[in-house]
Amino acid sequence: MKRNVIISVIFGISVLAATAAVMMQVAGSSATNSRPLAQVMPAGSLLYLETKDFGSLLKHWNTSPEKQTWVKSDNYQVFSRSKLFLRLKHDQGEFAVAAGFPPDMAMLDQVAGSESAFAVYDIGKLEFLYVTRMPEAHAAESALWQKRGDYQPRKVGDASYYVRVEPESKRTVAFAVSGDYLLLATREDLLAGALTLLSGKGTNPLSSEGWYTKAVAAAAKPGDLRMVMNLEAIVATPQFRSYWIQENVSEIKSRYSAGVSDLFRTPSEYREERVLLLKDSQSHSETASNPDMEAAVGQALRLVPPDSVFYESWAKPSTDDLMQAISTEILSPHFGPRPVSKLAPNVSISEGSVGSESDLEVRIDEVRPASPANKEENPLKTILAAADASALLKIKDTQPTPDGVFVQTHSAVAVIAKNAWDGDKVREVLQRSVGNMTSARLGATWAPHKQGATYYQLDGLSALSLYVDKTLLLVSDSPEMLQSLLAGAAKPPDKGAWYASRLEHKRESGNFVKMMRSIEGAGPTYAGSPDRNPEHGNASSRQPKFFSDNIGSLSRTLARVESESIEVHDLGDREVQTVRYRWAE
Numbered sequence: 001m002k003r004n005v006i007i008s009v010i011f012g013i014s015v016l017a018a019t020a021a022v023m024m025q026v027a028g029s030s031a032t033n034s035r036p037l038a039q040v041m042p043a044g045s046l047l048y049l050e051t052k053d054f055g056s057l058l059k060h061w062n063t064s065p066e067k068q069t070w071v072k073s074d075n076y077q078v079f080s081r082s083k084l085f086l087r088l089k090h091d092q093g094e095f096a097v098a099a100g101f102p103p104d105m106a107m108l109d110q111v112a113g114s115e116s117a118f119a120v121y122d123i124g125k126l127e128f129l130y131v132t133r134m135p136e137a138h139a140a141e142s143a144l145w146q147k148r149g150d151y152q153p154r155k156v157g158d159a160s161y162y163v164r165v166e167p168e169s170k171r172t173v174a175f176a177v178s179g180d181y182l183l184l185a186t187r188e189d190l191l192a193g194a195l196t197l198l199s200g201k202g203t204n205p206l207s208s209e210g211w212y213t214k215a216v217a218a219a220a221k222p223g224d225l226r227m228v229m230n231l232e233a234i235v236a237t238p239q240f241r242s243y244w245i246q247e248n249v250s251e252i253k254s255r256y257s258a259g260v261s262d263l264f265r266t267p268s269e270y271r272e273e274r275v276l277l278l279k280d281s282q283s284h285s286e287t288a289s290n291p292d293m294e295a296a297v298g299q300a301l302r303l304v305p306p307d308s309v310f311y312e313s314w315a316k317p318s319t320d321d322l323m324q325a326i327s328t329e330i331l332s333p334h335f336g337p338r339p340v341s342k343l344a345p346n347v348s349i350s351e352g353s354v355g356s357e358s359d360l361e362v363r364i365d366e367v368r369p370a371s372p373a374n375k376e377e378n379p380l381k382t383i384l385a386a387a388d389a390s391a392l393l394k395i396k397d398t399q400p401t402p403d404g405v406f407v408q409t410h411s412a413v414a415v416i417a418k419n420a421w422d423g424d425k426v427r428e429v430l431q432r433s434v435g436n437m438t439s440a441r442l443g444a445t446w447a448p449h450k451q452g453a454t455y456y457q458l459d460g461l462s463a464l465s466l467y468v469d470k471t472l473l474l475v476s477d478s479p480e481m482l483q484s485l486l487a488g489a490a491k492p493p494d495k496g497a498w499y500a501s502r503l504e505h506k507r508e509s510g511n512f513v514k515m516m517r518s519i520e521g522a523g524p525t526y527a528g529s530p531d532r533n534p535e536h537g538n539a540s541s542r543q544p545k546f547f548s549d550n551i552g553s554l555s556r557t558l559a560r561v562e563s564e565s566i567e568v569h570d571l572g573d574r575e576v577q578t579v580r581y582r583w584a585e
Contacts (some may be wrong), residue, residue, distance in 0.1 A: 037117035037131050038228075040181075041206040042193035045119035045129075046237070048206060048228045054116035054132060057225075058108065066557055073553035074544035084243055091126055095186075098164060098171035100147045110142040111182060119206065121190065123239040129185040129194060139177045144184070151175075154188070159195040163188050211258040218275045218574050223262030231256045231276075255279060256575075268585065274577040294496030294569065296390035296416045301494035303393060303414050303474075305484040309508050310396045312501035317392035317415075322384040325394055325413045330464070330477050331433055379429045387417035387473070397481065398511040407515040412476035412485055423468035427456060430475070434462055451483045498575075499568035506562045506584055509555045516547035560584050 037050055051057060061067055070076050079085055096102045113134030121127040139145055151162035151173075161176035161183070174191040176183045178198055185191040196202040206212055211230045234240050235253045259276040293315040300313045393414040398407050427446050434444050446456040446466070455467040457479050465482040467474040472489070476482040544550050562584040569576045 036207065037115065038207040038212065039205045040131060040194050040197045040202075041117060041119050041129060042190055042197065042202070043204045043206050043209050045121050045206055046123065046230050046233045048117065048119045048212070049226065050117040050222075051115070051225045053114045055112040055114060055134075058112045062105070066560070069559075070554075070557045073557055074549040075551070075554040075557065078544060078550050094166065094169040094171045095173065098166035098169065099144075099173040100150050100164065101143050107143055111139075111144060111184065113138075113182060121187070123234075123237050127187050127190070129183070129187075129190045131181060131183050131194060133180050134182055135180060136177060139182045142182075144175055144182075145177060154192075156192040156195050157199055157201065159199060161191055161195060163191075214277060215258040215260040215275065218277060219260040219262060220273060221262075223264045223273065225263040227261045227263075229259045229261075231258055268583055270581040270583070272577075272579040272581075274575075274579070276575040276577070278572075278574055291496070293390060294498055295493065296496070297393075297498070297500060298493040298496035299416050300391045300393035300414050301497075301500060302491040303485045303488040304395065305481075305488065307484075308395055308502075309398060309504045310502070311393065312499070313391060313393040313497075314499040315391050315497075317389050319381060319385045319389075321392055322389055322415060323378075323381055325392060326384075326475055327380060327433070329394070329411050330413060330475055331430070380433065383422070383426060383429055384415075387415065387419050387421060387471075389415050389417050391416040395481065395485070397478075398508065398515065400511065400514070406518060407511045409515075410476070410478040410481050412474065412478070412481045414485060415473040417471045417473065420470050421468045421473050426468055426473065427466060430464065430466060431458075434458060434464060449479070451486060453486055453489070455479075455482055455486065497567045498570045500566070502563060502565040504563050505555070505558070509552075509559070512555065513548055513552040516545070516552060520545040520548050 038048065041048065092103060101107060111130075111132065111134075113132035116130070116132035119129050121129070148162045151164045154161050154163055159176065159178055161174060163172065163174045165172050172186055172188055174185045174188045176191060176195055178195060181198060183191055183194055185194070193202060193204075197205050209230075211232070212228055215228050231252060235249060241249050255278060256276045257279045259274060261272055261274045264271045264273070297313050297315050301311075304311050393416075395412045395414075397410045399410070400407050431444055431446060444462075445459045447459045448454050449457055453467065453469065455465055455474070457463070457465045463477055463479055465474075465476050465479045467482060467486060469489075474482055474485050476485070544553075560583050562582045563580075564582075565580045567578045
């Protein structure tokens with residue numbers, strides 16, 4: 001597995017869309033012995049969220065510096081112009097007409113109780129049910145209850161509820177107050193079903209559905225926030241395929257059936273524990289029953305220097321993974337294929353020469369034989385395939401140039417193989433690859449260096465460095481980085497994993513923005529207003545640069561996040577992921 005699958009909320013509507021976003025940001029601390037809210041939710045939802053104290057979550061988010069910074073950032077400005085945002089804004093307006101009041105933050109404050117749950121039943125139609133625990137007297141003070149005279153009263157059993165349908169948009173708003181519960185829905189049948197279940201007479205709750213019970217059973221104790229996902233149903237929706245930014249819909253569809261994610265919070269760390277149920281456990285039994293695979297990643301992780309900015313490592317990499325890591329990122333680094341030119345080639349007519357006398361001997365009425373195709377396998381690819389890699393480690397680092405104008409990048413790759421490497425052959429192939437880029441192969445000769453162990457470095461301008469020892473291969477475009485990896489070769493293996501990655505966000509953020517500004521041609525940031533450049537004029541009338549302004553401002557919003565890491569284990573019938581966000585003290 002090269003990349004982990006990141007599962008998150010991809011929908012929203014007016015206030016309750018903000019609810020889901022807020023709940024993902026923070027976590028509460030109070031607990032209650034009340035009946036599980038999943039037992040009062042009707043079956044058929046795609047996604048279900050629950051939290052122990054929604055009111056405190058909302059207060060924490062509204063008073064957080066992250067929110068204050070984000071709403072002023074370029075990232076928010078770009079999002080507010082997006083098709084998704086405008087669609088939600090339109091739906092929010094329809095909801096306001098149907099409800100008879102604006103679904104703003106003030107209204108959300110009024111309906112945010114303690115233990116709360118939110119279930120989505122249709123993403124396209126934005127159908128949801130929200131249930132929260134709050135004192136009946138508190139619910140009676142809300143704008144929702146004060147507007148009940150504008151709603152049609154209904155009853156299901158002994159429970160009363162209120163419904164209002166907007167004739168033009170056909171939007172429905174239904175709510176009820178039952179004891180210490182406040183319920184709000186965009187479908188009357190959902191609200192009626194919840195009230196029936198709440199009375200103990202319903203027979204088909206969400207908690208009895210197979211995908212839900214299997215996901216919850218595979219997870220540990222609930223966190224401050226829990227999200228349970230019916231991935232088979234979610235992936236089938238066109239909205240998910242349109243807005244899922246990870247662009248791995250096919251992988252999710254073929255690999256996962258359901259999942260659960262629990263968020264735990266402490267002052268210094270947010271930890272997310274994910275469990276993703278695999279569709280076909282038989283196809284993954286080999287990886288689960290072979291601990292050597294995860295142990296190989298542990299051998300690779302011991303090489304990571306303490307000051308590393310970014311690394312990722314995974315078990316059983318493909319030959320293409322190895323080729324991409326070594327050939328593309330180190331031997332000839334680039335950010336993708338050259339874009340196709342849309343301009344016709346220039347023709348110089350200054351000399352008036354359009355050919356030579358020899359062209360007169362070329363026959364134009366005969367098809368010229370095609371050049372024979374070169375079917376020879378890439379020698380580097382052949383070596384990598386023969387090694388049968390167990391684990392791959394990629395390390396990246398950025399450093400400002402001595403003059404402070406630019407930012408330079410360095411990369412290193414470590415490969416743990418099952419078969420021993422042929423050091424002479426590896427050096428020969430890499431030498432040939434670099435030699436083709438120089439005149440008369442100047443500077444393409446390996447020179448040995450001693451740094452505890454002997455490694456090799458090219459004697460020219462290229463800083464390509466190489467170390468080979470039994471089943472370990474190290475390649476880097478920086479001898480200093482290679483030396484830092486060698487220092488970890490004597491350490492005991494780290495804890496194994498199927499995939500592991502870490503980014504030092506706080507240290508890397510400034511270099512990232514500086515590099516992207518150089519690449520995108522953006523101006524410098526300005527003190528006191530990091531997301532506003534006077535050269536751009538009014539921020540609302542310009543389109544921010546994607547990386548330096550849009551993504552850069554999101555990074556500044558999360559400036560207190562010191563680092564992010566993820567660790568993945570494949571257990572055969574499920575995949576377990578632990579994501580950590582460490583906050584700076």
